[in-house]
Amino acid sequence: MPRIAYFGPQGTFTEQAALRFEGELVPFETIPLAIAALRKGETEFACVPIENSVEGAVPATLDALIRDEPVVAVAETVLDVRFSVLVRPGTTEIRSVASHPHALAQVREWIAATLPGVTSIATSSTAAAAAAVERGEFDAAVTAPVAVNHYALDEYATDVLDVADARTRFLLLRRPGALPAPTGADRTSVVVTTPDRMGVLSELLTELALRGINLTGLESRPTKGKLGEYRFYIDVEGHIAEPRIGDALAALHRHSREIRFLGSFPKADQRPVEAHNAEFTAAATWVDAVRKGETG
Ligand SMILES: O=C(O)C(=O)C[C@]1(C(=O)O)C=C[C@@H](O)C=C1
Structure with a gap:
């Protein structure tokens, strides 16, 4: 296995x-x-x-x-x-609540309303917070519902969530x-470091738009080098095996200082992607034929 x-x-x-x-x-x-x-x-x-x-x-x-x-x-x-708030059995007062920062951020309003004045502490994960509460380091942990099965803790609250x-x-x-085979409902992910010049991000996005490619995610992270220098994480619908996606990624390669392919894989929602692959294939076939002198 x-x-x-x-x-x-x-x-x-x-x-x-x-x-x-x-x-x-x-x-x-x-x-x-x-x-x-x-x-x-x-x-x-x-x-x-x-x-x-x-x-x-x-x-x-x-x-x-x-x-x-x-x-x-x-x-x-x-x-x-959705989160559970776990405490040691017999806990009567909660002064500190621990969890992964992403989890704490998702229950901020609930904590302010239900446990006013508690200290929030960031841990490496939601389950690490449960382990720390079990050891007596903090009073409560914001966790996944299943964490109660792994740690000797009680549920203080369940189904906790601000949104x-x-x-x-x-x-x-x-x-x-080898890449996963295209399913017709795929996502492709790349990360691009652009040269520092005007309009470069809009050029990248235009390459996608021109080919009718749906952008599903765009994130930037600093390169950790020069201040103001960023990498762009780009998610699109489609698979690199499709001509329009391959064509677009080649264009992104031309615009970038550095590009890393992060995968083409089936989307969790399995919703089919509207594509125009037949038009791209027909166009490539035509160019091929013109080059060989077979047509005008
Ligand atoms: O700490 C965990 O349980 C995680 O799996 C991490 C994580 C995250 O990184 O967002 C996963 C889902 C929840 O949104 C909260 C925390």
């Missing part, structure tokens, strides 16, 4: 996401450590969170994806997110190899 490194420990949302894929799950304390295990060949896959509908992109994942040797996404899955219908998307990563 393949091994899947995941952002743990046991009881994280990421573990719930990783359980949807077939493999032996291996927990790591941080996102960079899970991806490093994949790069080193300790596991065949890694499962990490990439974006949340309330708090946006997960910076630790974006930064880990661009470092060191390339890794690519081969699948994604989306989880509904209804929150969801988090997770990626299944692998070292580069």
Whole structure:
């Protein structure tokens, strides 16, 4: 059975996401450590969170994806997110509440209304907060509902969430190899470092628009070099095997100082992508024929 490194420990949302894929799950304390295990060949896959509908992109994942040797996404899955607040049995007063910063941000209003005056403490993950509460370091942890099964804690509150219908998307990563076959409902992800000149981002987006490609995500992260220098993470609908996507990525390559392919894989929503591949194929066939002198 393949091994899947995941952002743990046991009881994280990421573990719930990783359980949807077939493999032996291996927990790591941080996102960079899970991806490093994949790069080193300790596991065949890694499962990490990439974006949340309330708090946006997960910076630790974006930064880990661009470092060191390339890794690519081969699948994604989306989880509904709602939180439980766990305490040690017998707790009567809550003075501190711990969790992953993304989780704390999603229950900020609930904490202010229900536990006014408590101190919020950031931990490496929601489950790490549960473990710390179990050890007596903090009074309460904001966790995934399943965490109550892994730690000797009681539910103080369940279904906690400031914004209804929150969801988090997770990626299944692998070292580069054969790509997943196109399904007609795919997503392609790249990260581009642009030269420092006027209008370059609009040029990138125009290349997509000209080919009728739907942009589903655009994130920027500093290159960590010069102040004001950024990388752009671009998600589009379609698969690199499709002519219009291949054509667009070639254009992005021409506009960029550095480009890294992050994968073409089936979208979790399985909603078919409206494409114009037949027109692109017909145009390429025509150019080919003209070059050979077969037509005018
Ligand atoms: O700490 C966890 O349980 C995670 O899996 C991380 C994470 C995140 O990074 O957004 C995943 C889903 C929730 O939105 C909160 C935390």
